[in-house]
Amino acid sequence: MNESAAPGRVGDVRRRNLSLVLDSIARTGDAKPSRAQLAAGTGLTKAAVSSLVADLVESGLVSEVGLYRDGERGRPGQGLELSARRGVVGMEINVDYLAVGLVDLGGNLRFHSTVESRNRGLAPDKVMERLGALTAEVKAAAAAENIAILGGGLAVPGLVDEQRNVVVSAPNLHWEREQLNPQSLLEGAPLGVRLSNEANSAALGELWYGAGQPDFLYVSGEVGVGGGVIIASELYTGPGGSAGELGHIVVHPEGPACSCGGSGCLETFAGQEAIFEAAGTPAGSLGERTHLLLGALAAEDPRATKAVHDAGRYLGIALASSARLMDIEAVVLGGHFALLADWLKPSLLSSLERYAPGLLDPSRLTVSGLEHSGTLLGAAGQVIRSVIESPFEFLLASKLA
Numbered sequence: 001m002n003e004s005a006a007p008g009r010v011g012d013v014r015r016r017n018l019s020l021v022l023d024s025i026a027r028t029g030d031a032k033p034s035r036a037q038l039a040a041g042t043g044l045t046k047a048a049v050s051s052l053v054a055d056l057v058e059s060g061l062v063s064e065v066g067l068y069r070d071g072e073r074g075r076p077g078q079g080l081e082l083s084a085r086r087g088v089v090g091m092e093i094n095v096d097y098l099a100v101g102l103v104d105l106g107g108n109l110r111f112h113s114t115v116e117s118r119n120r121g122l123a124p125d126k127v128m129e130r131l132g133a134l135t136a137e138v139k140a141a142a143a144a145e146n147i148a149i150l151g152g153g154l155a156v157p158g159l160v161d162e163q164r165n166v167v168v169s170a171p172n173l174h175w176e177r178e179q180l181n182p183q184s185l186l187e188g189a190p191l192g193v194r195l196s197n198e199a200n201s202a203a204l205g206e207l208w209y210g211a212g213q214p215d216f217l218y219v220s221g222e223v224g225v226g227g228g229v230i231i232a233s234e235l236y237t238g239p240g241g242s243a244g245e246l247g248h249i250v251v252h253p254e255g256p257a258c259s260c261g262g263s264g265c266l267e268t269f270a271g272q273e274a275i276f277e278a279a280g281t282p283a284g285s286l287g288e289r290t291h292l293l294l295g296a297l298a299a300e301d302p303r304a305t306k307a308v309h310d311a312g313r314y315l316g317i318a319l320a321s322s323a324r325l326m327d328i329e330a331v332v333l334g335g336h337f338a339l340l341a342d343w344l345k346p347s348l349l350s351s352l353e354r355y356a357p358g359l360l361d362p363s364r365l366t367v368s369g370l371e372h373s374g375t376l377l378g379a380a381g382q383v384i385r386s387v388i389e390s391p392f393e394f395l396l397a398s399k400l401a
Helices: 010-031 035-042 046-059 124-144 182-186 198-209 272-279 286-298 302-326 341-355 371-389 391-400
Strands: 062-068 077-082 086-093 097-104 109-116 148-156 159-161 166-170 175-179 193-197 216-221 225-231 234-236 331-333 365-367
Touching: 010 035, 010 046, 010 077, 010 371, 010 391, 035 046, 035 077, 046 062, 046 391, 086 124, 086 182, 086 198, 086 371, 097 124, 097 371, 109 124, 109 371, 124 148, 124 175, 124 182, 148 182, 148 198, 148 371, 159 193, 182 193, 193 198, 193 371, 198 216, 198 225, 198 234, 198 371, 216 302, 225 302, 272 286, 272 302, 286 302, 302 341, 341 365, 371 391
Parallel strands: 086 148, 148 193, 216 331, 331 365
Antiparallel strands: 062 077, 086 097, 097 109, 159 166, 166 175, 216 225, 225 234
């Protein structure tokens, strides 16, 4: 589309075209397109692309890299990429740990730190204080590498009201309608801090920085069990924001009480603590218990093997119901389900075949390769995507600052 011929006000056209160019650069990944290639790919004139790129480079969102020829003739062009000198902080509060990471605009995790922290029942202010101390490490790492922090994303294991920064319900933390002040974690960051659900953030991390398939159910395994639904490369949260609550699907009507107030939920059989207890794993830190469980599984300990086998069986029941209801084409396992996949998958697949025969191809049940960084990447990625989709607003804010 020629910029001068586009309908609407000039400002609206430029706003749209800035997003088009920045998104095109983001989608090419390591290809590092030149201005001429962007013009050919977007349909904009070379002059229009050069003007737009100049603004994006000046703002620090885009960097020029290298010199190469598009063909045998003409001057060499410079490649373009999302800047490695601008970053977003991903942060996660979970039941037994806190995590932070620095993600540059290209999606590279430049710094990552996780510390064990017993957050269940702890006042939100105290947890935020601990997270603030950890976030200070990210700021120092960013300063050392000359990376400007644009904003942050904070993920928690519960239902959130993003607009009001309220954790509506996080049963495993014992939080109900708790007001947070995430902006205090990154004072002065131009884009602020965005609050999100942990499983949804992990699903988005998988979408943008993992396998990248357009339709899947992400299964998050922590103390709780969560799910993130991706449809046509978009996160589906439902009208109330609570879609994907896989951990609270009832898999055994006469099962034990759950933190949600119900009973027989998947979480009571396949959550991290449920597996530790069933396996007879001694009390200790998360790292210690995980190490002991993996050791017991490797040694073919009957109790540990049965605990994980049962967790896989019940997870298969929940996925069978989900697949029938939502026509799910693929499932990605994350968290402790990814860690236990070798022992978990046989009973999971057997359960799926029994309760939903032929509905989910075993080859479409995969394990996340992002390990425990998926949530941080997704939390930060939501802020990065907001810049890519609306760079005009960022440029305007930068000029007014």
